[in-house]
Amino acid sequence: KMSKSKGNVVDPLGLIDKYGADALRFFMAAMESQGRDVKMDESRVEGYRNFATKLWNATRFCQANGIGASQSVAAPTATHAVNKWIVGELVETLAELDRAMADLRFDAAANAIYQFTWGTFCDWYLELIKPMLSEEPSPLQGRGLGEGELAEETRAVAGWVLDQILVMLHPFMPFVTEELWHAQGERPYELIVARWPEPQAAVDPAAKAEVDWLIALTSSIRAAKNELGIAPGARLDAFLAEPSPTARTAIERNGPAIERLARLPSIRFEPAPAGAAMQVTAGGDLIVVPLEGVIDIAAEKARLSKALESARKEAKALEGRLANPNFVERAKPEAVEKARADHAHHAAEAERLEAALARLG
Numbered sequence: 001k002m003s004k005s006k007g008n009v010v011d012p013l014g015l016i017d018k019y020g021a022d023a024l025r026f027f028m029a030a031m032e033s034q035g036r037d038v039k040m041d042e043s044r045v046e047g048y049r050n051f052a053t054k055l056w057n058a059t060r061f062c063q064a065n066g067i068g069a070s071q072s073v074a075a076p077t078a079t080h081a082v083n084k085w086i087v088g089e090l091v092e093t094l095a096e097l098d099r100a101m102a103d104l105r106f107d108a109a110a111n112a113i114y115q116f117t118w119g120t121f122c123d124w125y126l127e128l129i130k131p132m133l134s135e136e137p138s139p140l141q142g143r144g145l146g147e148g149e150l151a152e153e154t155r156a157v158a159g160w161v162l163d164q165i166l167v168m169l170h171p172f173m174p175f176v177t178e179e180l181w182h183a184q185g186e187r188p189y190e191l192i193v194a195r196w197p198e199p200q201a202a203v204d205p206a207a208k209a210e211v212d213w214l215i216a217l218t219s220s221i222r223a224a225k226n227e228l229g230i231a232p233g234a235r236l237d238a239f240l241a242e243p244s245p246t247a248r249t250a251i252e253r254n255g256p257a258i259e260r261l262a263r264l265p266s267i268r269f270e271p272a273p274a275g276a277a278m279q280v281t282a283g284g285d286l287i288v289v290p291l292e293g294v295i296d297i298a299a300e301k302a303r304l305s306k307a308l309e310s311a312r313k314e315a316k317a318l319e320g321r322l323a324n325p326n327f328v329e330r331a332k333p334e335a336v337e338k339a340r341a342d343h344a345h346h347a348a349e350a351e352r353l354e355a356a357l358a359r360l361g
Helices: 012-019 021-031 042-064 081-102 106-133 147-169 174-183 205-228 245-253 255-261 297-322 325-330 333-360
Strands: 237-239 266-268 277-282 285-290
Touching: 012 021, 012 042, 021 042, 021 106, 021 174, 042 106, 042 147, 042 174, 081 106, 081 147, 081 205, 106 147, 106 205, 106 255, 147 174, 205 245, 205 255, 205 277, 205 285, 205 333, 245 255, 297 325, 297 333, 325 333
Parallel strands: 237 266
Antiparallel strands: 237 285, 277 285
């Protein structure tokens, strides 16, 4: 709600000059929810400008690696698990987007395409396919698919997925998608009259399980390194004594991706040697990473214990304040809200530090 007399009118032209029309348009769609007023938040408009930049950079990466426009509405043939996975993820996203649009839930539709584009396609898929595009030794060799064929398949799938993103995103961000559509190459039709995606494909459960395991492993390793103060680029050995079938398949077929993303040159299928180690999980598998010679175990335990004691103390003090009826009833609402937020922050920090100490054994 805006009022000229209160001076809270938002000038859309000023926001467009600052962040672009696409960012403002996407913000309005993402904030639209039935029964709720749209509250202006310039930081979110800026965030959607960053989203447009992310898409732009992803397209430039594709162009630099020979990934161009797709000539097919249907999904290309995919044989590698990563390519099967991204096709399946797009199929699921499209179904979610169609449901949201049918219900006139433009906020849910915007969120679906946002999460797929930024998280699934840009953050994971493009990273996972880099070894394939550079034609490093392929885990599929010996199974009828050579290095060049794998790179060709991957370029076809990536180009097709990017085209579907531009079509699905076009109603929300018409200008940047139109620009990127033409930058990708010639097609037999224009974006404005492009057919709505029809993948003519289905989710491959085995491929989904394999790639989801890879993502879980990478996320767990990165989080554990951050907790323990280990450099993100540090290359560590790992041990998995009793791998699940999914873990064994994922490791054997995706060695280059695991080494590049998780910085694990090898994962041995045997018990870890005795000594301090961190433990991470991926799916139902427990991976052990020895830390002898990597960090000073005693110093790290002391640091984490001191930080944990401080976090617990702060959380307990805020818990006592929030349990006091006089504070909750008489303090300003914003002060109460801040106390609750601070308590949640310190409680979460305490849990994180407890997990970090547990990793060290």
